[in-house]
Amino acid sequence: MNTTASTPTVFDVQRIRADFPLLARTVHDKPLVYLDNANTSQKPLSVIEAVDRHYRERNANVARAVHQLGEEATAAYEGARDRLVRFLNAPSRNEVILTSGTTQSINLVAYSYALPQLKPGDSILTTVMEHHANIVPWQLVGARSGATVKAAPIDERGELIVEKYVEMLTPEVKLACVTHVSNVLGTVNPVREIARECRKRGIPLLVDGSQAAPHRPVDVQALGCDFYAVTGHKMLGPTGTGALWAKREHLEAMPPFFGGGEMIREVKFSGTTFAAPPHKFEAGTPNIAGFAGLSAAIDYYASVGFEAIHAWEQQLLHYATERLREVPGLRIIGEAAEKEPVISFLLEGAQATDLATLLDLQGVAVRSGHHCAHPLMQFYGVPATLRASLAFYNTREEIDAFVVALLKVRKLLM
Incomplete structure (x- = not known):
């Protein structure tokens, strides 16, 4: 310890x-x-006030209006993305997708990234210490595709047996997953080392950062992973907020997970063309007030x-x-x-x-x-x-x- x-x-x-x-x-x-x-x-008072201020002063939908309220709401929503870019040290704001939290983020990767390429005989590697959100989505897409889910072991101290994890990075593994910090044990996993071993084998790595982001700085570039998910309500922000960071090449290749408004360029009955990332993955009206609160939460972390x-x-x-x-x-x-x-x-x-x-x-x-x-x-x-x-x-x-x-x-x- x-x-x-x-x-x-x-x-x-x-x-x-x-x-x-x-x-x-x-x-x-x-x-x-x-x-x-x-x-x-x-939640600090600044977060509570930010949510209240949105509904009192600028309640409107985002990216749908040129009137003043709409522009202010859009600026507040996109401001949360900009803060998350800095918070995660992401290379580009176009790599940060605003979600309802880690569960939605991981499901997005499961259905939009993993499912289209999985086939019988493939595997997804996770660990024994994972939250269900980093197990069940892989089982669901595995059941659809014929792929299996493997779990790397831990020891009695609650530490990941890293050499076993690396040993299990066999050619049939198409995606590796690990929690940055265990929600039960508090164990901090060696994400950089795991990411390095995954890169050697050409295996993308997803990291559940829900329990890390509230306690330590996160630098996705330094970690070297491919996907990183965070949950707003665990880091001083409102419920129903969070984010997925993903490398640009993955996002460009991934099909949308949800369909609807604001994630399109043009809709015809003959076919639809989609917006570029990140908006391709942000269908419908988001939790605008919640993200105003998440912005305030990130600012509060910075102040302390x-x-x-x-x-x-x-x-x-x-x-x-x-x-x-x-x-x-x-x-x-x-x-x-x-x-x-x-x-x-x-x-x-x-x-x-x-x-x-x-x-x-x-x-x-x-x-x-x-x-x-x-x-x-x-x-x-x-x-x-x-x-x-x-x-x-x-x-x-x-x-x-x-x-x-x-x-x-x-x-x-x-």
Whole structure:
């Protein structure tokens, strides 16, 4: 696990927290301790105001009108694309497709890129630690095409066995997939190394960046992958927002996934010609207000800085891990050498759902269940875990309150 020095970095977390209205509320007459950030992050006031401002001041559709409101709405929507280009260090704005999130992004690649070229005997490679969004779409297109889905193994620490992954990059693999950061374990995968091995074999690589983008800078050019997907609501933005970055040559060759308005050049009953990427993949009216909010979210990250965010979150991760080790009968699932601030755990003699319900009564919000990662649960031989996932607006005091609540609940269940 990456840890920082024992002396905390100066980080004004209370000033940060003041920007997040929901963090001040109570739950069951207790101060809220929100530790479910891998599920969805809270939103700063600037994001909330950006969504409100859109509906109050410029509510109109995009790319459909020359009137002032339409132009302002289009500028706000396309402004989100420009921010995502910088956020991902994409080579071109034409390589960034605005989507509803990682699930839509991966399905777009599955049906528009993979399905047209898959045939019986082909394979798609993924890993045991993937979210269902990086498994099920491949199974669906595999069932249509006769291709199979292979999963590279992990070890007990929750680390990808990279040499096995590379060994499985055989000629029949037409697409490789990997999560940048596990949503259950917090494990950071060596994407650059994997991408390098994929390039040697001419195999495109898709990366699920949902859990990486909220915690660390992302540079798709440096990573060397072919596709990278992010989800807005996990990175301070509104739900129903996200993006897919893809290399230009892939986007130009891919047919549209959805058909409708705004993704066309000309429609005739004799045939339709499509717009150039990225608009070829953005049919219909998008979540315009949501993307105005996502722009504000990206601006907020820039104002705080990922260096400061990462340092503080690593301190919190180290502190929370050590505090949880004090709880009798508690088992942490996944202790990779490099992690983002996600801790999955079990408590001896307690079911995960019961424990999460009782913690909620103490004002502590954690996730319980399989976390959309059934194969990973099967690997560890458990039906579910609890997951505490931290963000840069969390505090040591909240971790202390979490551990106190956990000890109290443990007594009730023992």
